[in-house]
Amino acid sequence: MKLFIAISVLLNIAYIYKLSKDYYITYKKRIASEHVTYLYNRQTIYKVLPINKNDIVFIGDSHTQKFDVAEFFNKTNIKNRGIDGDVTEGVLLRLSDITKGHPAKIFLQIGINDIFQRNDLIKAIPNYKRIVRRILEDSPETKIYVESILPSKFANPDTVIRYNRAIKQISRDNGLTYIDLYDKFNSSGSLKPIYDCGDLIHLNGNGYVLWSGILKPYL
Known part of the structure; x- marks a missing residue:
């Protein structure tokens, strides 16, 4: 019984870790995408404002x-x-x-x-x-x-x-x-x-x- 509980706890920890890791990767990709969009937006604005x-x-x-x-x-x-x-x-x-x-x-x-x-x-x-x-x-x-x-x-x-x-x-x-x-x-x-x-x-x-x-x- 104790072994079963220990295995269940470890599996839950592994599952939570995977969820956290997946979320972090997705978050980083979203932030990176938003930043690229922001950079592009600023560049297009500066292009139409002549020097x-x-x-x-x-x-x-x-x-x-x-x-x-x-x-x-x-x-x-x-x-x-x-x-x-x-x-x-x-x-x-x-x-x-x-x-x-x-x-x-x-x-x-x-x-x-x-x-x-x-x-x-x-x-x-x-x-x-x-x-x-x-x-x-x-x-x-x-x-x-x-x-x-x-x-x-x-x-x-x-x-x-x-x-x-x-x-x-x-x-x-x-x-x-x-x-x-x-x-x-x-x-x-x-x-x-x-x-x-x-x-x-x-x-x-x-x-x-x-x-x-x-x-x-x-x-």
Whole structure:
């Protein structure tokens, strides 16, 4: 009898585990599908909003997308081209929609999601070099401003620091302006609480006030 009960318990545990695993796999697939749809939607919107030679363009991920740059800087020629969840490869794929307009300036802030996804720099740094090279080749009159990525509780601080050093060197090699955001927002490898919106990743209003203040001299 005890053996029968033990077997029944084990079978129930195995069944519950399988259900949980199947649900998790289905959930991940649904989230991934929704994210792909979201990325595609943002890309189609940006395609029909043209860039011209007087524009200042902000390229990046969710940090940039949530940055109300036109209002913070009170300039109608500032265009936000941030996409939540974007990575360096994603920027490469949509870059031509921006460079064909030959904007006056580009502010580039991308890479934290590469670290979230892979926790290495094998692809991110070569991609960043390609991004810079593409802009220089396709729109040589555009001034490029390389912004460091921000600290995050969910990213290895050493990896973030190495990435920022690498893109700083890329900016030096190409005669570009590098803007250090990391040190202003950093507290032991995470966002300073005063700038954290509550998820340990994204900025609150105070954070964007600081960011916009750092960038104003370059506009």
